[in-house]
Every structure is written in C-alpha cells, then in structure tokens.
Amino acid sequence: MSDTGFFNFAEAQAQARRRTAVLVGLFLLLTLAIAAVTGAIGGLLFGGAEGQMARMDQQREATAPAADSLLEQFDPAAAMAVGVGVMGIILITAAVRGLMLGGDGAKVAKSMHGTEVTRDTQNPAKRQLYNVVEEMAIAASLPVPRVFVIKHEQGINAFAAGNSPETAAIGITHGALSALNRRELKGVVAHEFAHIANGDMRLNLRLMTMIFGLVALSVAGRMAMRSVFLTGGGRRDQRVVMAAMAIGVVLLILGALGVLAGRMLQAAISRRREYLADATAVQFTREPEGLANALKKIGALQQAERLNNAHGEEVRHMLFAEAVAKRAPGLLATHPPLVERIRALEPGFNPKEDPIWRKPQKEMIRESRQELRHSS
Amino acid sequence: METIIVVLLVLLALVLPSVLLYNRLVRKRNAFKNAFAQIDVQLKRRHDLIPNLVETVQGYMKHERETLTAVIEARNTAEQVRQRTSGSAGDPGSMAQLGRAEGELGGVLGRLFALSEAYPDLKANENFKSLQEELTSTENRVAYARQAYNDAAMRYNNAVETVPSNIIAGAFNFTRAAMLEFEDRETLQEPPKVQFS
Numbered sequence: 001m002s003d004t005g006f007f008n009f010a011e012a013q014a015q016a017r018r019r020t021a022v023l024v025g026l027f028l029l030l031t032l033a034i035a036a037v038t039g040a041i042g043g044l045l046f047g048g049a050e051g052q053m054a055r056m057d058q059q060r061e062a063t064a065p066a067a068d069s070l071l072e073q074f075d076p077a078a079a080m081a082v083g084v085g086v087m088g089i090i091l092i093t094a095a096v097r098g099l100m101l102g103g104d105g106a107k108v109a110k111s112m113h114g115t116e117v118t119r120d121t122q123n124p125a126k127r128q129l130y131n132v133v134e135e136m137a138i139a140a141s142l143p144v145p146r147v148f149v150i151k152h153e154q155g156i157n158a159f160a161a162g163n164s165p166e167t168a169a170i171g172i173t174h175g176a177l178s179a180l181n182r183r184e185l186k187g188v189v190a191h192e193f194a195h196i197a198n199g200d201m202r203l204n205l206r207l208m209t210m211i212f213g214l215v216a217l218s219v220a221g222r223m224a225m226r227s228v229f230l231t232g233g234g235r236r237d238q239r240v241v242m243a244a245m246a247i248g249v250v251l252l253i254l255g256a257l258g259v260l261a262g263r264m265l266q267a268a269i270s271r272r273r274e275y276l277a278d279a280t281a282v283q284f285t286r287e288p289e290g291l292a293n294a295l296k297k298i299g300a301l302q303q304a305e306r307l308n309n310a311h312g313e314e315v316r317h318m319l320f321a322e323a324v325a326k327r328a329p330g331l332l333a334t335h336p337p338l339v340e341r342i343r344a345l346e347p348g349f350n351p352k353e354d355p356i357w358r359k360p361q362k363e364m365i366r367e368s369r370q371e372l373r374h375s376s
Numbered sequence: 377m378e379t380i381i382v383v384l385l386v387l388l389a390l391v392l393p394s395v396l397l398y399n400r401l402v403r404k405r406n407a408f409k410n411a412f413a414q415i416d417v418q419l420k421r422r423h424d425l426i427p428n429l430v431e432t433v434q435g436y437m438k439h440e441r442e443t444l445t446a447v448i449e450a451r452n453t454a455e456q457v458r459q460r461t462s463g464s465a466g467d468p469g470s471m472a473q474l475g476r477a478e479g480e481l482g483g484v485l486g487r488l489f490a491l492s493e494a495y496p497d498l499k500a501n502e503n504f505k506s507l508q509e510e511l512t513s514t515e516n517r518v519a520y521a522r523q524a525y526n527d528a529a530m531r532y533n534n535a536v537e538t539v540p541s542n543i544i545a546g547a548f549n550f551t552r553a554a555m556l557e558f559e560d561r562e563t564l565q566e567p568p569k570v571q572f573s
Contacts (some may be wrong), residue, residue, distance in 0.1 A: 131513035139520040297573065
C-alpha cells in the first residue's frame with residue numbers, strides 16, 4: 001500500500017490501536033479497583049462500627065475487646081453500598097463534565113482567541129492554509145472543518161478540537177503559519193485531520209472526564225472529613241464518626257492516587273495516539289517528509305513552542321507538539337519525544353547532522369517568509 | 377409436501393446470498409462512481425482557472441506565444457474530454473482519454489511555470505501568485521480525489537473478480553472499472569512535488 005516504501009502506515013496504525021486498547025482497559029480497571037478498595041474498606045469500617053455498637057448496647061462495656069477477626073466484622077452490604085456510591089460519584093461527575101466540555105470545536109478554538117479563516121480570505125498565507133485544509137479533507141474523506149489561526153502565538157503548534165468530524169475545528173498558531181512551507185503545513189494539517197479521523201478528541205474527552213470523576217472523589221473525601229469536624233463531638237456513636245472520618249481519608253488518598261495514575265495513563269494513551277496520528281497523516285499525504293520537516297522545525301524552535309495560554313492544560317493533548325512545561329516528567333508527557341517521532345517517519349534521522357534541525361531560528365523564519373512571498 | 381419444503385429451502389439458500397452479493401456490488405460501484413464525480417469537480421475547477429492564468433501571464437511573457445497557445449489548446453481539449461467522459465466513470469476508453477488529456481495539460485502547465493521563473497515582474501504579481509496557489513491546490517485535490525477513485529475502483533474490481541461475487545458479477549454484467557492514471561507522471565503522480573516554483 002505504501003507509496004513511500006519504508007514507512008508502513010497501515011502497520012503503524014494497527015500497532016498504535018492495539019496499544020491504545022490495552023491502555024483504555026487499564027483505565028477502566030483503575031476506576032473499578034478504586035471503587036472496590038473503598039468498598040472493601042467501607043464494609044470493614046461500617047461493619048466494625050455496627051458490630052461494636054450492638055455489643056455496646058447489649059453489654060455497656062467500656063473496654064470492648066477487638067477480638068473479632070476482621071473478616072467477621074466485614075459487612076458485604078455496606079461494602080457494596082460504598083463501592084457503588086464511589087462508582088456513582090465518579091461516573092456522574094464524569095458525565096456532567098463531559099456534557100460541559102463536549103461538542104463544538106469552534107467554541108474551543110474561540111476560547112483560545114482564534115480568528116476564523118474562511119474560503120474568501122484575501123491574505124495569501126491564510127488562503128494557502130484554507131486550501132491545504134480542503135485538500136486534506138479530500139484525502140481523508142472528511143467534511144471540511146472550521147479553521148482558526150491563533151494570532152498572538154509565535155510557537156509552531158496546531159490543534160484539533162470538537163467531538164465529531166461534523167463539529168471539528170482545526171487551529172494553527174500564527175508562528176506555524178509563518179515558519180512552515182506548504183508541504184510542512186500540509187503535514188501538520190494532515191496530523192490534525194488524523195486526530196479527527198481517529199476520534200482522538202472524543203477519546204481524550206472521555207479520559208479527561210474520568211479523571212475529573214477521580215478528582216471529585218477526593219473532594220467527596222474532604223467533604224466527609226469536614227462534615228465530621230462540623231457535626232462531630234460528643235455524640236454517642238463515636239465509632240460511626242470515626243468510620244466516616246476514615247472513609248473520608250481513604251477517599252481523599254485514593255482519589256489523589258487515582259488522579260495521578262489516571263493522568264499517567266492519559267498521557268501514555270495520548271503518546272500512542274500521537275504516533276498513530278503521524279502514521280495516519282502519512283496515509284493522507286503519502287509523503288512523510290513534510291511532517292518530519294515540520295517536526296524538525298519545532299525542534300529547532302523548541303523554546304517558542306510553549307503555548308502561554310490559560311487553556312493550555314485542557315487542550316494540550318490535541319496540540320501538535322508538547323505545549324505545557326518542557327520539563328514535564330516523562331510519564332506525564334502527552335507527546336512522545338520529537339526525535340522519536342521524526343525517527344519513526346525518517347529512520348535515518350540524526351539530530352546532530354540534520355540541516356533543518358540545526359538551523360538557527362531567525363534564519364529559518366526569514367527564509368520561510370521569503371518562500372511565502374515568492375512561491376506560496 | 378416435504379420435497380416442496382426442501383426445494384423451497386434450497387432456493388432460499390441460493391437466492392439470499394445472491395441478493396446480498398448483488399447489493400454489495402452495487403454499493404461498491406456507486407462508491408467509485410461517486411469518487412469519480414469528485415475528480416470531475418476538481419478538474420472543472422482546474423480548467424476554469426487556466427484562462428485567468430493565461431490572461432494574467434500574457435502581458436509579461438510576450439515571447440512565449442507558443443507555450444501559451446499550447447496551454448490554451450491543451451486546456452480546451454481537456455475540457456472537451458472532461459465533458460464527454462464525466463458520466464462514464466470506470467469505462468476503460470474514457471479513462472484512458474481523460475488520463476492522456478490531463479497529462480498533456482499538466483505537462484504544458486509545468487513548462488509554463490518553469491518559464492515564468494525568468495520573469496521576476498510576473499512572479500511579483502499578486503494575481504499571478506494567487507492563481508499559482510489556486511492551481512497548486514487544485515492539482516493536489518485532483519491527485520487526492522484520483523487516489524480515492526483508484527482505491528474505490530480497486531475495491532470494486534476485487535469484488536467483481538473474486539469468488540463468490542464474481543458469479544453474480546458475470547450474470548448481471550458488472551465489468552471491471554479502469555483506473556485513472558495521468559500520463560505525465562512527473563507532474564501528477566506525486567502531488568506534493570507540484571509546487572511550480
């Protein structure tokens with residue numbers, strides 16, 4: 001199938017899809033495990049508290065011997081209730097969050113101060129961008145998305161937003177528009193089309209809402225603890241207070257750990273989807289060079305690629321290259337290292353000797369502006 | 377009684393798969409016809425742009441009469457062929473004709489843009505630059521649409537030629553669809569190389 005010979009996009013896509021499936025499975029397991037653990041602890045604590053109270057009522061004994069084994073105290077009904085409650089908290093907040101975030105890509109692009117580019121633009125660079133988007137729509141057999149330019153952003157970056165191909169929008173930074181030539185621009189646009197075609201925004205949205213559910217879990221834990229402090233005190237059912245307190249702490253800790261693990265998984269899935277999108281982009285353009293050269297230019301302009309925008313966190317997954325802190329720990333990075341991505345497209349790539357990677361950025365921008373002026 | 381039921385069952389077992397296979401062939405045929413319609417749209421756009429281009433270039437390239445005439449002739453031929461073939465997707469004769477005409481046009485256009493390198497004033501002309509961008513984009517669109525058409529035609533051909541759908545295809549006269557190749561391969565085989573500069 002591949003016209004380019006050495007880069008087999010079909011196989012790369014299949015591999016990326018398999019690995020994503022494993023990671024998504026892990027994510028679901030993580031949520032289930034959290035619900036199960038809190039459920040088990042809840043069962044132990046509430047079971048213990050009830051048993052203790054019953055004994056206290058019967059015997060009025062101050063020194064209750066904790067001789068019962070833990071298993072005897074375990075209350076399956078309470079465990080179920082707590083487990084289901086925890087799942088409910090996660091799923092309901094996730095669903096609400098999903099409804100709030102979902103849908104229209106154009107809204108996301110506008111919230112990042114994007115200006116829309118339309119078919120009848122007079123600006124040559126924007127005209128070229130719109131043409132490239134229309135070409136890729138044909139290559140990908142997808143509807144033409146709305147196109148936005150992020151005006152005040154000098155780094156080379158791009159994103160796709162929106163839940164479905166029909167509501168999708170593509171955003172390109174001003175820096176990308178001025179620094180990339182036609183072929184490189186096409187590679188970048190094809191990469192964003194690949195995210196649309198592969199349903200990556202929807203996948204990421206789901207993961208984000210799941211993480212939000214886990215955040216809600218810690219919040220619920222904190223609330224449980226606070227309510228104990230507010231209402232607690234000289235009540236008779238001290239064991240129940242203690243149990244609620246302990247549940248609060250457990251929720252807090254598990255929620256926080258879950259969020260961390262969830263973010264790592266989200267980042268791992270995202271890194272897989274980036275390789276997949278690179279492979280799919282080559283399927284659309286049938287030439288890996290444009291995308292590879294665009295990535296090299298980003299490497300050369302590394303410090304400019306950080307997007308200084310409050311929304312960076314929410315959309316960073318959709319961005320063409322890592323947008324948040326450059327020193328993000330490897331496990332939380334949403335994009336694979338540039339060098340690795342370029343090597344996947346161009347096996348012989350060597351950053352030390354590559355003319356584009358090593359080109360000083362001022363010279364690069366000057367050249368590309370000239371190119372735009374002369375050839376576009 | 378029993379024999380009637382058996383005969384009916386056998387008939388059903390024969391007819392049902394045939395209906396499904398027939399429908400699949402029709403769907404595949406519609407798919408490549410639709411893909412061809414997309415090429416047709418883009419080719420029309422290409423042909424519509426060329427008179428404007430010649431108009432703009434004329435004032436600057438006074439010594440290239442011959443090339444300009446060749447471009448116009450190739451464009452007119454290609455447009456005639458396009459109109460004649462726009463309904464006959466997959467027909468081998470039509471596809472070959474169209475491929476030849478468009479290949480020819482691509483060749484002379486390439487020559488025109490190569491010559492334009494020698495005219496700095498022309499290259500600075502805003503109108504020329506924008507036409508150049510539009511043509512580049514149209515070439516790419518034609519190339520991607522052609523890729524989609526050839527893919528769809530190949531899927532259809534596979535269905536026509538493989539067992540068991542080939543039996544239905546033979547019985548109902550589904551014939552192979554021809555691929556669309558442009559003969560001037562240098563200009564159109566590799567879409568991204570077409571930068572005209």
